[in-house]
Amino acid sequence: MDSGELELLLQNTVLRDRQSAMDILVAHAWLLIPDVRCDLLSNGRQGVYHSVRFGPECEADFLTYEIMERQVNWQVTYIASPSAAILENSMPSIEFAHALRQIDLWRDSISHCEDRFTVPLPILDLTAKFSYRIVIGQSLHQTDDERHEVQCHRRNDLRIRSFDWLIQKLSYYSQSEFALLEKLGPVKAL
Numbered sequence: 001m002d003s004g005e006l007e008l009l010l011q012n013t014v015l016r017d018r019q020s021a022m023d024i025l026v027a028h029a030w031l032l033i034p035d036v037r038c039d040l041l042s043n044g045r046q047g048v049y050h051s052v053r054f055g056p057e058c059e060a061d062f063l064t065y066e067i068m069e070r071q072v073n074w075q076v077t078y079i080a081s082p083s084a085a086i087l088e089n090s091m092p093s094i095e096f097a098h099a100l101r102q103i104d105l106w107r108d109s110i111s112h113c114e115d116r117f118t119v120p121l122p123i124l125d126l127t128a129k130f131s132y133r134i135v136i137g138q139s140l141h142q143t144d145d146e147r148h149e150v151q152c153h154r155r156n157d158l159r160i161r162s163f164d165w166l167i168q169k170l171s172y173y174s175q176s177e178f179a180l181l182e183k184l185g186p187v188k189a190l
Contacts, residue, residue, distance in 0.1 A: 009024065025079065028182070032133075033046050034066075041181065048188065050187040061078055062079070074130045076132050078099050080096070080134060082136075084136050096134075099134045107130075131156075134158070134161070135165070135166070139162035
């Protein structure tokens with residue numbers, strides 16, 4: 001599959017519903033790494049886990065990591081519906097409000113089990129930093145009020161992206177980089 005074929009797949013499948021999006025992202029997990037780089041991915045310094053449990057009732061859709069020097073940056077990602085709006089009747093939509101509550105739950109749960117996360121490299125004395133991401137809706141369809149609402153909820157540790165971000169991301173890589181990302185970027189087992 002080349003990047004054009006993946007772009008068509010994303011446009012036709014990932015935008016359908018949450019489950020379709022999850023299925024595609026499991027197969028092309030590198031798309032979730034914020035600033036994916038072939039060199040870091042190939043030497044195990046970046047990667048993605050799927051369905052990570054933080055407790056009996058707390059499971060993250062995806063957990064990405066990047067190791068830079070002596071720090072591992074973990075990003076916990078919630079995948080919402082690709083058709084969800086940010087606002088409904090000038091209030092956060094049910095889907096967006098649920099995603100925000102999920103992030104709060106993850107923050108609390110992770111604070112009790114931070115030391116359980118390990119990376120697949122034999123590096124000792126890594127410090128850990130956690131951040132969170134919500135992927136929801138399509139920015140091309142957002143109103144100015146919805147864009148403002150997204151900005152209001154952004155923090156240093158929370159990023160809110162649309163599914164359009166995943167599709168646009170494909171244009172940043174050459175065909176050879178894309179082939180390597182596809183080869184190296186499947187989800188890992190934690």
